[in-house]
Each structure stands twice: as structure tokens, then as C-alpha cells.
Amino acid sequence: MEPVEINAGEFYLRQWRADDRIDDREALVAAGRCADRGTAGEFVADRTRRWDDDSVCSWAVCDQLTGTAVGEVALTAEGGLTCWTTPARRREGIARHAVSAVVGFGFGFLDLPRIDAVPHDDAGLRLAHACGFEPDISRGVWTRLR
Incomplete structure (x- = not known):
């Protein structure tokens, strides 16, 4: 699939x-997601491959x-959702905007019947709840149905 850009408010x-126009490697290192520019370059290449093989749609917010x-924020072909924000920009509603936009993409464009998230901490639980996900105890995930 060709990468899709999404407007998510702010x-x-x-x-x-x-590349020569936009280089996200420094942002990845500064966010603590990658150790150095080399691993950040591998991160970017991996995300590109996943778009190309239709396994994961992954966006820089x-x-x-x-x-x-x-x-x-990333969404797998099976409807698995993950999200993170940089430590310096947490508690600004960024994840809520991004997740809401991607849920709309998943249901509308990808025609997914459900989207699942696995919150790893209290902030993730608050985000899942704020974005309309419901706990699915039997599967150990939070789910949002179309």
C-alpha cells in the first residue's frame, strides 16, 4: 500500500x-526510541518495508x-494498534488525536471490523478509554468495534 497522510487536528x-527533504532520525534518537542515527535509519527503513508489504501502516505523528x-501510531493489517509520544510532549492530547484519526482510517479505508490495543500502563488505559475502546477480558485486549 502507498503511505497515506492523515490530518489529525493540530x-x-x-x-x-x-531523505534529503525530511529526516526523522534525530527526532527518533531524541525521543529515546533509537540509540543513534544508524538504528534510527533502520527504524525508518523497517517502517517503509511494512507499508510496502501491507503488514503495518505506521505514521510519524x-x-x-x-x-x-x-x-x-501504527495499525497492523489485523487491527492491532500501538502508539507512543515523546516524553517531552506527553499529556498534550497528541496520542488521543492520532489514535482517533487512525481508528477512522482503519474502519473507513481498511474496512477493519475491530481494532485492538494492549495498554501497558495507566496512561495507555486512559487513552484507550478516551478513544472509545472497551476491555475484552477474554482476549486480554481493549477493543473498539466498528
Whole structure:
């Protein structure tokens, strides 16, 4: 699948990049997601491969004004959702905007019947609840149905 950009209010979602126009490697290192520019380059290449093989749609969540990546949201072909934001930008509603936009994409464009998330901490639980996910105890996930 070709990467899709999504407007998410104050933020926009786009493919991770490391080219002559946009280079997200420094943002990945600064966020603590990668140890150095080399591993950040591998991260970007991996996300590109996953778009190409239709296994995962992965977006850099970017500030509208600066274009700087401040997080990531990803959705697998099976409807698995993951999300993170940089430590310096947490508690600003970034993840809520990004997740809401990607849920709309998953249900509308990908025609998924359900989207699942596995919150790893209290912030993840609050995010899942705020975005309309319900606990599915039998499967150990939080689910949102179309």
C-alpha cells in the first residue's frame, strides 16, 4: 500500500522519512526510541518495508507548525494498534488525536471490523478509554468495534 497522510487536528500523520527533504532520525534518537542515527535509519527503513508489504501502516505523528515528529501510531493489517509520544510532549492530547484519526482510517479505508490495543500502563488505559475502546477480558485486549 502507498503511505497515506492523515490530518489529525493540530498534528498530521505521515510516513517516517530519512531523505534529503525530511529526516526523522534525530527526532527518533531524541525521543529515546533509537540509540543513534544508524538504528534510527533502520527504524525508518523497517517502517517503509511494512507499508510496502501491507503488514503495518505506521505514521510519524508530527507537529503542524514545525513538522517535527513527536510520536508514532501504527495499525497492523489485523487491527492491532500501538502508539507512543515523546516524553517531552506527553499529556498534550497528541496520542488521543492520532489514535482517533487512525481508528477512522482503519474502519473507513481498511474496512477493519475491530481494532485492538494492549495498554501497558495507566496512561495507555486512559487513552484507550478516551478513544472509545472497551476491555475484552477474554482476549486480554481493549477493543473498539466498528
